[in-house]
Amino acid sequence: MIRRAIGIALVAFSATAAHSQELNVYTALEADQVKAYQAAFEKANPSVKIRWVRDSTGVVTAKLLAEKANPQADVVFGLAATSLMLLDKEGMLQAYAPAGLDKIKPTMRDPANPPKWVGMDIWASAICFNTVEAGKKKIAAPQSWADLLKPEYKGQVAMPNPASSGTGYLMVSGWLQMMGEEKGWKFMDGLHQNIAAYSHSGSKPCRQAAAGEYAVGFSFEYRANKTKKDGAPIEAILPSEGLGWDMEAAAIMATTKHAAAAKKLLDWSVTPEANKLYAQNFAIVALPGVQEKLTHISGDVEKLLAKNDFVWAAANRERILAEWIKRYDGKSEKK
Numbered sequence: 171m172i173r174r175a176i177g178i179a180l181v182a183f184s185a186t187a188a189h190s191q192e193l194n195v196y197t198a199l200e201a202d203q204v205k206a207y208q209a210a211f212e213k214a215n216p217s218v219k220i221r222w223v224r225d226s227t228g229v230v231t232a233k234l235l236a237e238k239a240n241p242q243a244d245v246v247f248g249l250a251a252t253s254l255m256l257l258d259k260e261g262m263l264q265a266y267a268p269a270g271l272d273k274i275k276p277t278m279r280d281p282a283n284p285p286k287w288v289g290m291d292i293w294a295s296a297i298c299f300n301t302v303e304a305g306k307k308k309i310a311a312p313q314s315w316a317d318l319l320k321p322e323y324k325g326q327v328a329m330p331n332p333a334s335s336g337t338g339y340l341m342v343s344g345w346l347q348m349m350g351e352e353k354g355w356k357f358m359d360g361l362h363q364n365i366a367a368y369s370h371s372g373s374k375p376c377r378q379a380a381a382g383e384y385a386v387g388f389s390f391e392y393r394a395n396k397t398k399k400d401g402a403p404i405e406a407i408l409p410s411e412g413l414g415w416d417m418e419a420a421a422i423m424a425t426t427k428h429a430a431a432a433k434k435l436l437d438w439s440v441t442p443e444a445n446k447l448y449a450q451n452f453a454i455v456a457l458p459g460v461q462e463k464l465t466h467i468s469g470d471v472e473k474l475l476a477k478n479d480f481v482w483a484a485a486n487r488e489r490i491l492a493e494w495i496k497r498y499d500g501k502s503e504k505k
Contacts, residue, residue, distance in 0.1 A: 192428075193219070197249065223243065243423050253484075255287075263424055295340060298386070298387040299407050315411050316411070319363075327388070328387045332494055341414045344412070346490065367502070408471065442457060
């Protein structure tokens with residue numbers, strides 16, 4: 171009887187394993203977001219298991235492009251829409267309209283029919299300002315990007331490197347679009363004089379400000395809100411001129427061998443359940459009526475979003491980054 175029971179259990183386990191599929195999912199999501207998303211998806215789709223490959227936006231984008239001849243990813247979930255546009259231009263994405271797409275905001279999906287990518291949430295630039303550290307140094311809280319050019323901020327500002335961080339690139343792209351290229355580069359020339367270091371993570375400057383390494387850390391609204399929520403002596407500031415921003419999105423790789431499982435993840439990505447999880451982290455999500463105001467973010471994030479031409483941002487990315495590296499990379503942290 172015992173042997174028979176073990177045999178039945180092994181057959182049942184083998185049957186489950188045979189029907190289980192593992193998806194290689196590339197992401198630039200924050201590590202503290204990935205766990206909740208995975209748990210919810212796998213609970214709804216127990217036959218599919220996610221294997222994450224996670225890094226910053228620039229690194230993930232470069233990895234995907236480098237693997238074009240031998241793709242390893244099945245799905246990209248939580249990567250900047252501008253990066254997905256680059257992949258689409260290379261013919262690397264599969265068109266798919268997830269069930270429930272009609273409920274998603276039209277501005278938060280690929281306009282093609284069927285779309286190559288579908289938006290999840292928007293993340294926007296924000297300043298993490300350490301009130302304690304600033305008080306010691308008698309530094310006033312900035313209200314605008316222009317304020318950061320003042321001499322009192324010299325050596326007190328940390329910023330993400332746009333070549334490796336999507337948050338860094340959305341800032342640079344935002345400034346160039348808001349100010350025009352000539353004034354945008356002039357602004358960054360002045361800002362560079364006050365920068366202490368460029369990091370390779372969109373979150374790190376906020377953590378550095380929270381720890382008192384610098385008074386100011388450029389980051390994004392989710393990280394600023396969470397850092398404040400966790401007890402750090404910071405204020406989240408949304409500069410008055412407007413916010414650079416990008417959209418996190420999901421897409422299926424054209425070469426996936428697990429198309430059915432990949433479509434399940436895309437279908438889940440547009441559900442109310444998924445969007446409610448996004449809304450715990452972001453002020454703006456793809457499904458109307460779901461988002462709630464982030465507790466420690468004052469001001470209307472959506473109204474402050476700068477006009478953002480995604481096509482321009484994607485098409486000019488290589489040129490902009492080459493110019494940025496030439497001018498400012500000397501202050502970048504080593505990888």
